[in-house]
Amino acid sequence: MKPGQISETQQLGPMSGFIIPHTMQISIGILSFQQLLSKDSGQDAWLACLIGGLFSLAIMWMILRLLKNEQKFGRADFFSIHQRLFGKWLGGLLNFFVTAHVVLFGVVFLRSYIEILQVWIFPQLSVFTFTILFCLIIWYIVLGGIRIVGGICMLSFIYMIPLYMSTVFAVPEAYFSNLLPMFEHSPASILISAFHTTHIYLGFELMLYFYPFIKRPQLAKKWCYFGILTSMYIYIILMLMATVFFSRGEMRLTIWPTVTFWKSVSFPLLEHVDMVIIIYYMWALLPSVSMSAWVASRFVKHTFPVIKQKYALVGVLLIFVIISVLIKNGEQVKIANDLYGNIGFFIVYAYVPFLLFYQWLMKKVRGKAA
């Protein structure tokens, strides 16, 4: 076994290249992104979804390229790349920053979900109690290792399929004329909306952390692209659904268009489908938060090898609880979401290409020196 290689009993199959990035992308943004997107580009917002998805495909290609180049230098993950390229201290600092973003990823989703629970179902819900209970589940999942996290992602993917199918209930009440006239908005406003899609497409960059855990990564490559294409498809469908279901003025006022849409679905003997789905939606949250906790605990293990991952995990989850409780109201949740989206935009669209370039540069420089 080469140094830095992961034992095969701890590795995931190549298919997880599809499941994990995809389930990371599907998270809390799916409930509310339509409002933000249609603000600038109205009925053409689905184009913004398309553009955002294609851009993330390009970034995915860069990430895979970066990791593949790195394979011959040892373990191919974000932490090792940083330390190899920037040295122990600067690399460690960069590791801290990217991990902070991943922690933000978990916390923002957890806290936004609690906000939705408080608004829609349980106004009296205590943030502290809920996060503690939720973090216990996360603790249990992450303790099982990356394979269990991957399994949770798989289950989440399967469990979410009925929710996507629920969009068919919009068809009888749809006003397809809302989509007309097509391509009315200027490319600039569509690109602004495409910038807003970063929040929903983020998550695939976690590939940078668990790549060495994938068995036969060359096979996982095509699955990674499929994963992003699937998310893109789901987002476009949901965007179209919201556009044809709500009038423009209504959309401007609706904070969670997807949930409001579920609110108008009803079956005989089963009304308020929205409440059932919101609880069910916890399944979309589990993989994101547990992967975030896994990455954060792994960072601690990588930086301070003395600390075992399972002890680091407790600390990480405590941080989750503390930050969640510190976020007091809906406005702060929104600020945290924006912060997460903007930092993520920088990391994915500026930092990853830069890293790829820098890696290539170092190869040239060091290659000549040797």
Added chain:
Amino acid sequence: MKLKTLVILLLLALLSSCMPTNIIDDILMVEAEGFDYIGHNQILGTATMPNYVQSGNPGGQGGGLPSTASMMRYVSGITYDGKSLVDKFQPEGQRPLKIGKVRVMLFDKKLAKHGMRDQIDFRNRDPDTPRDLTIAIVEGSTNKLLTAQDYQTQIPISRYVQDMIQQNNEQNYPTSNLSQFIYSYYGNYMDPFMPLIKKIGNHLEMTGIAIFKKDKYVMKVPNKDTFIFKMLFEKFNQGVYDFEFAPKKHIAIRNVHTTINYKVKDGNSSAPDIYAYVKINGQVRQAYVGSISKSRAYRVEKPLEKQMEQKASKLVRTFQKKGTDPLRLGDTVRSFTYNFDGKSWPERYQNAHFHCQVTVNISQTGISQ
């Protein structure tokens, strides 16, 4: 390790917080709400709850008296408009009032004329209110309608009203519920509508469609024109049109299929042309003796088309004069026009030319010649 896990799991029991529960036997489910405007931004609100009184069942639980027997039927009181009736009436309820399953919301005509901005905003903000809620304007007092005891039917009034409106929505009345109302109310270049109901004697009746301008009631489409309204509004397949081809000589036509297609020309000009193409596929149900037969069906089609076109144009002209747009023509024009000029639309709407072309196909004339 096992002990530790056990301790943690036991500690979990302490975490269980005291969430309020909604057990069906322990709450009062509001099923209908009525709002009567009494001036000075004050309303008389009425809420009804279902009455689960069963016939005395000896040997049943509680010594023959069901636990729900003492439930009240309705509460009413005066409050300012825009306030949730549930909050207002809680002091009168012996159990928590819950609005999660409200079926019907009724407003009287005075409130509709006064403007319903606060009411609608409140409904749109409240996560508990279902979106397929049935809403209607009442001619007369909603309080009397909801609290009257002399209906022929024994089912609760909330279900009576909802069934009646939903049934008619499939026939001559355009689809209307809270979702539709909010869609039009908040949407650009369109105005909402609601069905009008009235208590006549010991029953309820649909009397037409109440047309709003923004949040204010402006006019009524009478019962006999609802077919025309629906024909221009959406496609449907269960309406009945009463055609008076000569004085006092009627033919009742049941439509099997009606489709509507809009085309718009010069959407940004000062007088846009709106073309409505209606295709009706119908069957004759009743006819004046000797007025129709299979071979002569086509003779009825032409005058019928003409009458419908005239009526449709007249209806739209009335809307244009009042400056209201319940047919969402403005939105249709927008969807056909690049860089639609929305600011000047209210003025241009009044000048818009509406052309209606109806094609009727009478497919059957009944089982006798």
